[in-house]
Amino acid sequence: MPPFRIPTGARRDRVTGSQVYGFVKCEHSVWLDFHGDPAERLPHSAAVERLLEHGRDHEDQIVGTLDYREPAYPVGKFAEGADQTRGLLEEGVLGVSQGVLFEPPFLGIPDLLRRVDGASDLGDWHYVVGDVKSSWRPRSDQALQVSFYSELLGRLQGREPPYGFLILRDGSEERFSVADLRPVLKEVLSELDELLAGESRPHHSWACRECGWRDTCSSDPDVHWIPGLTRSEKRLIAAMGLGGLAQLAAVHTDDRKMEGSVVSEATLERARAGARALIDREAVRVRPPRVPDLMHPLQAGVAYRDGFDRRLLVLARRSLGGTTVVHRIERAEDEDAAVLAFAGELAEGGTVLHSGSLVRAIRERAIDRPETWGRLEALDLRALDLMGLVRGAWVFPAPVSLPTDALAWFEGRAPATEDRLALYADERDFAGLEELARSELDALDQLADRVVGVPQ
Ligand code: SF4
Structure with a gap:
């Protein structure tokens, strides 16, 4: 581990895996963890709370299938937890869940420590670190967190774990080399050390929307x-x-x-x-929107996918002012047929207004399927990212991604902060996703009136 000093007067004296993970998302949030007033931190929204609950349920399910031991120590007494964990590892138990790796100021509590063959200071065995995640695909920040734990474990057992692993939403295991991530981890920790010793300023981004420090940062x-x-x-x-x-x-x-x-x-x-x-507290125009030539009749399209596994869940379209057609893709095996049908339906009309992700989402699914390329090309030619156009021409008081956000600002309202899309996708709540898609199509319709300003 690189040298690390907790600054004098900081409100906490430990660096945990959450800070390593959080640093990648927003370094200022980690600075506030050490220097901010915890009383100012807002509670999680109901949607985030439900997502976290799903994550905990998933973790319980995975851990429940393993015959692992767990250290039991008084709340906050991490040195005691670390002693117990070391005892379990020296004993050579099959595995440990919620083991404590503590080398002040670093504290790691990984979900899983799994015994594998190969000598170490513990005996003829050593351990590797794993975390249970709700995502369907691994992310680099998750791997970095496991790499942080692996570094602490390596020092305890006198042998670097050869790999770390993530257990994903579908129960599959994803492994990665701890050695490969070490340089990145070292860099993150030394940048963190430097950050905490100095001043930091917020950076308004998407991450702020559900962040507990948003009132502090915007005050x-x-x-x-x-x-x-x-x-x-x-x-x-x-x-x-x-x-x-x-x-x-x-x-x-x-x-x-x-x-x-x-x-x-x-x-x-x-x-x-x-x-x-x-x-x-309103949208300010910096230049006229650059509207390309449009093909009529205008239509709008929306694609929602699971943010974790990229699987498409809902496709919706509407001829502006007309009826809405929604494809709910409840089974993964129906995805190809739905994409093909949807791209074909859109290719029949004029310019397709969307909010940025539509063509990308469809292209990702179509890339390996030559039979869809003709329709995709037709869609590419007529797609117009209306939100890109809006963001180029106006500046908003907060980052906007959805047409409903932009419309809210145009109408003098602040948009909702809760990320219902992530929640509904996680819960596979198709009724909720359809409701969001319909409101997004309504907003595209109204934005088209306001921004594109052409007769339909
Ligand atoms: S509100 Fe934004 S800038 Fe402030 S800590 Fe949170 S994510 Fe970072």
Whole structure:
């Protein structure tokens, strides 16, 4: 492990796997874990709570099939938990669930420690680390977390575990090399060390939507809270003395401050519009939307897939102002036929307005199926990412991805923060997904009126 100092005055004295995992998502959230006031942290939304509950159920199910031991120690007494875990490993038990690996300031509590053959300081055996995940496919942040645990385990048993593993939603096991991830882990830990020793600023992104620190981060907004700018653009603008929203909103590109600036005029214009969007809590137009030639009659399309396994769950379309057709794909084996039928239906009409993911989702499914390429090509030619067009022309007070988000801002409302799509996809709640698809098609319809502004 690289040298690591917990800064004086920090509110916690341990680095856990959650921080390694969280650092990849938003480094400022980890900084706030150490320096923020925990009382300001918001509880999980009902949707996130349900997703977490599903994850715990899945973990219980997997662990329930294994005859593993679990250390029992008083709450928070991790040194005791670590002693017990070491005792179980020295005994050579088949496996340990929720074992404690503690080498202050690092604390790891992996779901699984599994005994495998091969000598170590423990005896003729050693252990490897695994985590149980609700996702259908492995993610790099999950592997990094297991790599963190593996590093701690390697030091305890005097032998680096040859691999780490993830048990996925369908019960399959995904292995990866711990040695391959070590350089990344070292880099993350040293960046984390540097981050905690200094100051940090928020970065407004999708991750903020369900983050417990969002009230803290948005309480005193400045240039760092403007969505759609990169971290370095924000730093440069702040370094020009334009960090405050009021100053930024009032700046003119021919101001003396702009002389010799490395920030482009276009970026500064977006930043200025972003400052106004945050002050007035409304969408601000930066330029006219670039509407390409359209083919009539206009139609709208939506594709929802499971965020974890990429499987398509719902496809929906509508001729604008007309009736809605929804394909619910309840069985994976029906996916190909539904995609083919849907692409064919869309190829019959004019320009297809969508919110960005439609063509990508269909292309992913069609790539290995030459019989679909003709229809896909026809769809590609007539697809228009309406949300891309909207984001290019307006700046919003928060990141927007769905047409319902953009429409809410245009109508003077803040969009809902709860990610119902992820929940419904996880629960395979087709009625819920269909309801979302219908409201997204409604919003595309209304955005088309507002943005594209052409007769249908
Ligand atoms: S609200 Fe956003 S910037 Fe703030 S900690 Fe959470 S994810 Fe990071």
